[in-house]
Amino acid sequence: MNYAARTLSARAQTVSELREKLRRRAARREDVEHILGRLREIGYLNDQRFAESFAAWRRENQGLGKTRVVRDLLARRVAPAVAGKAADAAYAGVDEIELIEQFLARKFRGKNLGTLLREDKHLASAFRKLRGAGFSPGNSIRVLKRYAAEADRLEDLADEAE
Numbered sequence: 001m002n003y004a005a006r007t008l009s010a011r012a013q014t015v016s017e018l019r020e021k022l023r024r025r026a027a028r029r030e031d032v033e034h035i036l037g038r039l040r041e042i043g044y045l046n047d048q049r050f051a052e053s054f055a056a057w058r059r060e061n062q063g064l065g066k067t068r069v070v071r072d073l074l075a076r077r078v079a080p081a082v083a084g085k086a087a088d089a090a091y092a093g094v095d096e097i098e099l100i101e102q103f104l105a106r107k108f109r110g111k112n113l114g115t116l117l118r119e120d121k122h123l124a125s126a127f128r129k130l131r132g133a134g135f136s137p138g139n140s141i142r143v144l145k146r147y148a149a150e151a152d153r154l155e156d157l158a159d160e161a162e
Contacts (some may be wrong), residue, residue, distance in 0.1 A: 004035050005044075012054075014047050015040070016077035050077050051086035059090050063103045066091045068134020100135050100143045115149035 007013060013021070015036060028129060039045040051073050058069045066087050073083035081130055093161045104113060117123045123144065130140040 001035055003037070003038060008039070008044055012050050013045070014050055014076050014078055015045055018045065027059045043109065045080055047078055048086070051082050052089060055086045055090035059094065059099075063099055063106065063133075065096065065099065065130075065134030065136070067136070068132070094134060096139045097143060100130060100139055103130065103133055103135070104143065117144065123148050 004018060004022060007018060007021055016092065018039075019032060019036060022035060023029060027030050036045065054076070055069045056074060058064045058072065070087045073086065074080060078086075104126065108116060108126070108160050117126060126144060127140060130144075131137065
């Protein structure tokens with residue numbers, strides 16, 4: 001129990017992550033489920049609350065898209081339904097176009113996007129960055145079209161990616 005409390009105080013964990021850590025550490029495997037149950041009971045362990053705060057933090061502080069947040073939650077072993085619900089709640093009423101604009105401004109700080117994105121390689125790189133950050137291909141292309149005349153070619157890249 002002490003190890004579980006120390007682990008949770010260092011960083012929020014999902015039930016699955018903590019279960020794995022406790023199994024590696026526990027002298028008796030049957031103690032793991034008892035400890036997890038006790039932590040859930042006292043409110044220290046809750047995947048739904050974890051997913052909601054994780055999704056909100058990633059949107060507010062890192063400016064990532066919804067798809068990326070869901071992917072990261074699934075990687076942290078949150079149930080798909082819980083991850084989807086948390087991401088939907090965190091991104092309800094959020095303008096993805098505005099998030100994309102802010103993301104591009106951060107990634108290409110100090111550079112003139114109109115000039116930079118005229119080159120095919122920079123345009124493709126920006127598109128890949130947006131897709132990796134979890135933004136939809138349609139909205140990514142819409143924003144990039146504002147900056148580059150060659151952005152029509154991005155639709156071909158989007159079709160290839162899917």
